[in-house]
Amino acid sequence: MGWFTRLKKGIITETKDKKDIREGLWYKCPRCKKIVTSDDHYASANVCSECNYHDKTNSQHYFELLFDNQDYTVLFNNLYPADPLRFVDTKKYVDRIKITTKSTGINEAMSVAAGKIDDLNLVVASMNFEFIGGSMGAVVGEKISRAIDHAIKTRSALLIISKSGGARMMEAGFSLMQMAKTSAKLTLLADARLPYVSLMTDPTTGGVTASFAMLGDLNIAEPEALIGFAGPRVIKETIKRDLPEGFQRSEFLLDHGFIDFIVDRRELKLRLAQQLRFLMA
Amino acid sequence: MELLDFEEPIELLLEQIEQAKIIASKSQIDMTETIADLEAKVEETRKNIYKNLTPWQRVQVSRHPGRPYTLSYIKAMTDGDFIELHGDRQIEDDTAMVGGFGSLDGKSVLFIGQQKGENTKMRQYRNFGMSNPGGYRKALRLMRLAEKFNRPIVTLIDTPGAFPGITAEERGQAEAIARNLFEMFRIKVPIICIIIGEGASGGAIGIGVGDRVIMLENTWYSVISPESCSSILWRSWEFKEKAAEALKLTPQDMLANGLIDDIIPEPAGGAHSHPEIMFETVKAEILKHLEILEQKDVNTLISERIEKFTRMGVFNER
Numbered sequence: 211m212g213w214f215t216r217l218k219k220g221i222i223t224e225t226k227d228k229k230d231i232r233e234g235l236w237y238k239c240p241r242c243k244k245i246v247t248s249d250d251h252y253a254s255a256n257v258c259s260e261c262n263y264h265d266k267t268n269s270q271h272y273f274e275l276l277f278d279n280q281d282y283t284v285l286f287n288n289l290y291p292a293d294p295l296r297f298v299d300t301k302k303y304v305d306r307i308k309i310t311t312k313s314t315g316i317n318e319a320m321s322v323a324a325g326k327i328d329d330l331n332l333v334v335a336s337m338n339f340e341f342i343g344g345s346m347g348a349v350v351g352e353k354i355s356r357a358i359d360h361a362i363k364t365r366s367a368l369l370i371i372s373k374s375g376g377a378r379m380m381e382a383g384f385s386l387m388q389m390a391k392t393s394a395k396l397t398l399l400a401d402a403r404l405p406y407v408s409l410m411t412d413p414t415t416g417g418v419t420a421s422f423a424m425l426g427d428l429n430i431a432e433p434e435a436l437i438g439f440a441g442p443r444v445i446k447e448t449i450k451r452d453l454p455e456g457f458q459r460s461e462f463l464l465d466h467g468f469i470d471f472i473v474d475r476r477e478l479k480l481r482l483a484q485q486l487r488f489l490m491a
Numbered sequence: 492m493e494l495l496d497f498e499e500p501i502e503l504l505l506e507q508i509e510q511a512k513i514i515a516s517k518s519q520i521d522m523t524e525t526i527a528d529l530e531a532k533v534e535e536t537r538k539n540i541y542k543n544l545t546p547w548q549r550v551q552v553s554r555h556p557g558r559p560y561t562l563s564y565i566k567a568m569t570d571g572d573f574i575e576l577h578g579d580r581q582i583e584d585d586t587a588m589v590g591g592f593g594s595l596d597g598k599s600v601l602f603i604g605q606q607k608g609e610n611t612k613m614r615q616y617r618n619f620g621m622s623n624p625g626g627y628r629k630a631l632r633l634m635r636l637a638e639k640f641n642r643p644i645v646t647l648i649d650t651p652g653a654f655p656g657i658t659a660e661e662r663g664q665a666e667a668i669a670r671n672l673f674e675m676f677r678i679k680v681p682i683i684c685i686i687i688g689e690g691a692s693g694g695a696i697g698i699g700v701g702d703r704v705i706m707l708e709n710t711w712y713s714v715i716s717p718e719s720c721s722s723i724l725w726r727s728w729e730f731k732e733k734a735a736e737a738l739k740l741t742p743q744d745m746l747a748n749g750l751i752d753d754i755i756p757e758p759a760g761g762a763h764s765h766p767e768i769m770f771e772t773v774k775a776e777i778l779k780h781l782e783i784l785e786q787k788d789v790n791t792l793i794s795e796r797i798e799k800f801t802r803m804g805v806f807n808e809r
Binding site for chain 2: 291297348377381383384395416424440445453
């Protein structure tokens with residue numbers, strides 16, 4: 211027997227009468243469980259106002275957060291991945307690309323935009339984790355390469371926002387060489403005496419970390435981002451021990467001297483503009 | 492010498508030779524001719540097997556325990572006129588990365604390379620050829636020294652990867668590799684990189700930026716090992732042969748894709764079957780390329796180095 215007696219019998223809501231709550235209207239912080247509207251969450255740069263948890267966000271959001279008056283030009287969006295190795299694993303690489311492009315609405319793991327930050331010229335290259343884990347293939351390398359050319363031509367600072375599992379296996383050797391290619395181009399940016407700031411976000415690992423992400427004049431990171439060369443699982447398997455608390459997180463890298471400072475995404479524009487002023491204005 | 496699974500036909504012939512020798516010693520019958528025939532057959536079989544290696548078999552040869560490693564090359568090519576230099580001048584001396592100056596037919600050259608161990612104890616000592624950040628930093632320190640004294644650089648690459656460990660991460664494995672990539676584009680002396688065994692990913696390219704990137708015939712170079720690729724993409728270790736095919740990691744594929752500059756042929760049966768011939772061939776190739784590279788002025792050298800790598804990558808533009 212139940213604890214309560216139902217007074218009215220036969221309360222049934224027809225499906226058509228059920229209140230329709232739009233998908234994604236609310237956001238629940240995965241850490242502190244605080245619930246806010248999705249609009250408020252977005253306005254807070256996808257950072258929880260309660261516990262400062264930095265949820266992932268996309269390139270467009272970063273562009274809006276960074277550029278003056280949200281005024282920017284997207285560059286090199288005409289580059290698409292190719293399949294030079296005709297790579298097939300459990301799926302064909304070309305099919306993987308098609309499916310990912312369709313589900314994400316973006317055409318590669320890197321987006322580039324140019325505009326102003328506090329009136330200083332800025333080129334931002336931002337990785338899209340949703341596109342095959344933000345993996346680095348030829349397009350990612352080429353977009354960085356062209357972003358650097360553009361920065362040199364327009365005397366702009368360069369910000370690369372990294373968010374990647376590393377190299378793209380389906381482009382194998384080509385992918386590996388993007389590590390060298392992006393590093394080569396960064397020497398040209400350095401020769402032009404233009405600042406390069408590398409912002410590492412969750413997660414930044416593998417060949418991305420071991421090339422352009424660690425080569426900033428300033429290396430900065432969002433709080434608690436996973437940043438490393440080898441992934442934690444690989445390290446655990448190799449050394450057959452549990453990994454220490456906070457291992458490979460931004461704060462760990464700060465302690466060990468590999469990043470300049472940790473930046474709250476809501477203050478990213480402020481801190482970046484301030485730092486660029488020191489170097490450029 | 493240890494034989495790989497696909498070398499079984501050779502194993503049978505070697506057994507026959509052994510038996511012929513026993514018969515000869517026991518029974519006064521002259522087996523010289525038979526043995527010579529069998530030995531010729533061994534060479535021929537070896538040639539045939541090695542002519543048609545699958546990508547996975549090539550990976551196996553690149554890891555053959557009898558294969559010569561970096562220090563053997565250096566010692567043979569310099570005829571012992573070499574001094575190993577140690578330490579990154581910051582925190583450690585990485586035993587998986589070796590380096591130092593040596594003389595190649597009277598020409599001073601800086602050699603750098605990953606070193607694997609030749610027996611169980613040495614394999615552990617050399618950390619299986621997996622460098623820590625200190626290895627990459629030692630390499631960079633030595634390259635700057637070579638630049639200062641205007642000596643060319645030869646790197647010998649043979650690694651299953653940069654070491655994935657706690658201290659490696661604490662000391663900035665990613666930064667150490669990235670720094671080398673950047674600085675190797677600015678080093679003002681010729682750099683020749685030769686893959687003599689395994690060229691695994693970031694660990695290999697960390698000393699792999701050069702005016703010439705060359706692979707020995709039975710080596711591999713890619714972004715990931717076939718085993719790891721199999722475990723990630725197929726979620727099982729069983730597809731390593733398929734992964735080796737798919738990754739296009741052989742010297743022939745890498746050359747066809749414009750990702751390396753040249754291939755050095757190995758003696759039939761692989762570098763391990765006739766190391767002396769291998770050392771001579773590699774030495775001749777180094778000298779040949781150095782002669783061309785040393786005629787270029789520094790600015791041309793560096794801009795060509797940058798342009799070569801900048802061209803790498805295939806994509807669609809609409």
